[in-house]
Amino acid sequence: MPNETMRAVTVYGPNDARMETVPKPVASGRMLVIKVSRTGVCATDFSIYTGESSFVRSGEITYPCRIGHEWAGVVESVGPAVTRFKPGDRVYADNFTSCGHCPACLKGDYMNCTDIHSVGTVNCWDGCFAEYMLMPEWHVYPLPDRVSMDVGALIEPASIAYDAFKEVTLGPDSTAVIYGTGAIGLISVWLAKYYGAGQVILIGRTPSKLERGKQVGADVTINSRETDPVAEVKALTSGKGAHLVVETSGSPDALKESFRLCRRYARISVVSFYERDLDGIPMDHLVLQNLKIIGAAGCYGNAENVCAIMQENPVSLEPCITHHVPFADCLDVFEHESKYHADKIKVMIDFD
Numbered sequence: 001m002p003n004e005t006m007r008a009v010t011v012y013g014p015n016d017a018r019m020e021t022v023p024k025p026v027a028s029g030r031m032l033v034i035k036v037s038r039t040g041v042c043a044t045d046f047s048i049y050t051g052e053s054s055f056v057r058s059g060e061i062t063y064p065c066r067i068g069h070e071w072a073g074v075v076e077s078v079g080p081a082v083t084r085f086k087p088g089d090r091v092y093a094d095n096f097t098s099c100g101h102c103p104a105c106l107k108g109d110y111m112n113c114t115d116i117h118s119v120g121t122v123n124c125w126d127g128c129f130a131e132y133m134l135m136p137e138w139h140v141y142p143l144p145d146r147v148s149m150d151v152g153a154l155i156e157p158a159s160i161a162y163d164a165f166k167e168v169t170l171g172p173d174s175t176a177v178i179y180g181t182g183a184i185g186l187i188s189v190w191l192a193k194y195y196g197a198g199q200v201i202l203i204g205r206t207p208s209k210l211e212r213g214k215q216v217g218a219d220v221t222i223n224s225r226e227t228d229p230v231a232e233v234k235a236l237t238s239g240k241g242a243h244l245v246v247e248t249s250g251s252p253d254a255l256k257e258s259f260r261l262c263r264r265y266a267r268i269s270v271v272s273f274y275e276r277d278l279d280g281i282p283m284d285h286l287v288l289q290n291l292k293i294i295g296a297a298g299c300y301g302n303a304e305n306v307c308a309i310m311q312e313n314p315v316s317l318e319p320c321i322t323h324h325v326p327f328a329d330c331l332d333v334f335e336h337e338s339k340y341h342a343d344k345i346k347v348m349i350d351f352d
Ligand SMILES: [Zn+2]
Pocket: 042, 043, 044, 069, 070, 157
């Protein structure tokens, strides 16, 4: 059995990604081998591929890197100590792994594990641009029948967006503004509506993506190429501004605008990377308006919570997926990105 192989994509350096035949992982102890069904392509995968990721420049992500951290699949084999899963189970997983036996892990505080690895990124645990994944049982969860493999592969980005709404109360009188029409932007729209925001405003620049935003719950869309978002949001809120802004676009201008289109005591949740330090943030405005700004990068526990919302929310996240590409062709997505660019939200890599 140790001689079995699989295909996997590894990034060896900027603009150097290779599809290779590598050893297939082997289940042992509390580890599972999972056959990947779907892998979502993330902006982070692109920034590792191009070398533009700030984590590549800081040395926290090193090459070679087996990329990919958004996925769902089917259990193929289990180690002898695995108790919760059997071959054939549909599953999803956390975007990190822990050792399972250090003092933090023994308390269930996996994010403070002394041997933590991020799947496909920092201190890389081999990622899901591969036919099979090896995962510890305690980071794997059953995927409910009601949640498709496609949507299951969106649990990871949804678990990031989930942080943007923690400690926020939204009601019929609340306005939530979402910047950005990528997958995390659309998932934020979907969450804002699920949490009861009376008015959800999506700001972007591409009409086809704004249209998909309406399919997941946006009440109003603003094309920032044509309309000034600050004036428009003020007009839509009787001059007061938004209660919550979720900035997912990664545009420094969007972040600066966020300060100006929210009301006093509002919350700004930042769910994107800018890949550099930013100048020109209007801090005095934040102080004067008693604003609160938080960074949202996801944390342990979010994945199960968003999966539960997917199960009960009648609104599907399928409109986030704009492209399906067979795994055999997945390098094309990186090497010829412009082919996909205009209308791309989430590209899903299909393994079957
Ligand atoms: Zn991602």
